Amino acid sequence: MSACDANLDHRYLIDAFDLNIESADISFYPTMLRYPSRRAQSYVVRQVGKRAASSETRAGGGAGIGNVHHQLFPTDDNSLFRHVAQPRTVSVIGAPMTYGQPFVGTDRGPELLRESGLLKDLSSLGWRVEDIPDLDFDAICAEAAKNSSTCSVSPNAKHSLQVGAGCSALADLVESKLRLGRFPLILGGDHSIGIGSLAGILRAKPQTGVIWVDAHADLNVPTVSESGNMHGMPLGLMMKELIEDRRIIPGLEWLEDESKDGSGPPRLPPDSLVYVGLRDIDQAERRFIKQLGIKAFTMYDIDHLGIGRVMDLALEHLMKNNPDRPLHLSYDIDAVDPVHALPQGQR
Numbered sequence: 001m002s003a004c005d006a007n008l009d010h011r012y013l014i015d016a017f018d019l020n021i022e023s024a025d026i027s028f029y030p031t032m033l034r035y036p037s038r039r040a041q042s043y044v045v046r047q048v049g050k051r052a053a054s055s056e057t058r059a060g061g062g063a064g065i066g067n068v069h070h071q072l073f074p075t076d077d078n079s080l081f082r083h084v085a086q087p088r089t090v091s092v093i094g095a096p097m098t099y100g101q102p103f104v105g106t107d108r109g110p111e112l113l114r115e116s117g118l119l120k121d122l123s124s125l126g127w128r129v130e131d132i133p134d135l136d137f138d139a140i141c142a143e144a145a146k147n148s149s150t151c152s153v154s155p156n157a158k159h160s161l162q163v164g165a166g167c168s169a170l171a172d173l174v175e176s177k178l179r180l181g182r183f184p185l186i187l188g189g190d191h192s193i194g195i196g197s198l199a200g201i202l203r204a205k206p207q208t209g210v211i212w213v214d215a216h217a218d219l220n221v222p223t224v225s226e227s228g229n230m231h232g233m234p235l236g237l238m239m240k241e242l243i244e245d246r247r248i249i250p251g252l253e254w255l256e257d258e259s260k261d262g263s264g265p266p267r268l269p270p271d272s273l274v275y276v277g278l279r280d281i282d283q284a285e286r287r288f289i290k291q292l293g294i295k296a297f298t299m300y301d302i303d304h305l306g307i308g309r310v311m312d313l314a315l316e317h318l319m320k321n322n323p324d325r326p327l328h329l330s331y332d333i334d335a336v337d338p339v340h341a342l343p344q345g346q347r
């Protein structure tokens with residue numbers, strides 16, 4: 001397959017998904033700050049719009065990179081979004097986190113997505129939109145950092161006090177919105193926000209299956225991480241098989257708290273996760289994926305099978321034992337091929 005064909009399929013990665021999800025987050029990779037946020041927004045809106053005009057989309061080969069307004073219609077199909085209360089309300093939560101990696105700037109994500117018309121597009125799909133002010137990570141993280149002189153700092157989970165405090169606040173908010181029957185749409189921020197999203201989601205709905213769209217596996221834990229950057233750890237920290245007790249990481253002690261309804265601390269079973277779009281995996285992560293039997297579709301699989309088939313297989317895997325489970329989509333912009341989202345400084 002030529003590079004050109006491969007890239008075309010990467011475009012399908014953005015446009016041809018056909019899911020019925022109950023929560024989603026979107027995060028930014030630091031080198032993609034200049035990424036045209038309209039595309040990211042289009043992608044998320046498509047997921048929330050769900051199946052609208054999907055037959056035409058499939059028939060057209062999953063293309064349609066134009067204006068979402070022309071391709072999506074409100075859905076009144078009550079078999080969709082079964083876990084979301086009527087009338088359907090999406091809670092837009094800004095999580096402008098930067099401490100999961102070294103570069104400042106990922107905090108602009110929520111602002112860029114809002115500027116590109118996200119809220120209007122969601123409302124045009126028939127959703128009630130609850131736009132929540134961004135979490136005040138400046139204040140939350142600064143307060144957490146004050147403790148760094150009094151408590152030990154994890155050598156290989158950088159800025160864990162800040163990431164931990166921010167994600168704790170995010171988890172509480174996400175959990176409360178899910179318990180109200182709302183669809184939390186979390187706008188990052190770097191992907192360390194996944195720690196907060198997943199924790200909140202798994203507390204409210206422990207059966208949730210997770211679709212992780214990302215170039216990276218984000219399956220590191222401090223013992224194996226090459227960089228110590230926590231944006232590479234959100235999934236690793238949720239797996240009991242990879243880290244037994246997260247209280248060893250300063251700032252993450254709250255992850256081991258028992259939830260109010262007794263469902264235990266948030267954990268993600270390896271068979272409740274599917275990767276889509278992997279193309280840059282660390283050695284330790286490769287080993288974990290193999291050992292734990294995690295379902296993973298790389299960019300090669302997408303080029304080989306097409307995104308439609310990949311998504312069918314992903315859903316089949318997640319739903320085979322539990323067809324009614326809620327689904328969470330986590331979308332890292334770095335999954336988009338650089339040909340469509342140029343890294344900073346290269347355009």
Ligand SMILES: [Mn+2]
Pocket residue numbers: 191214216218231332
């Ligand atoms: Mn990621």
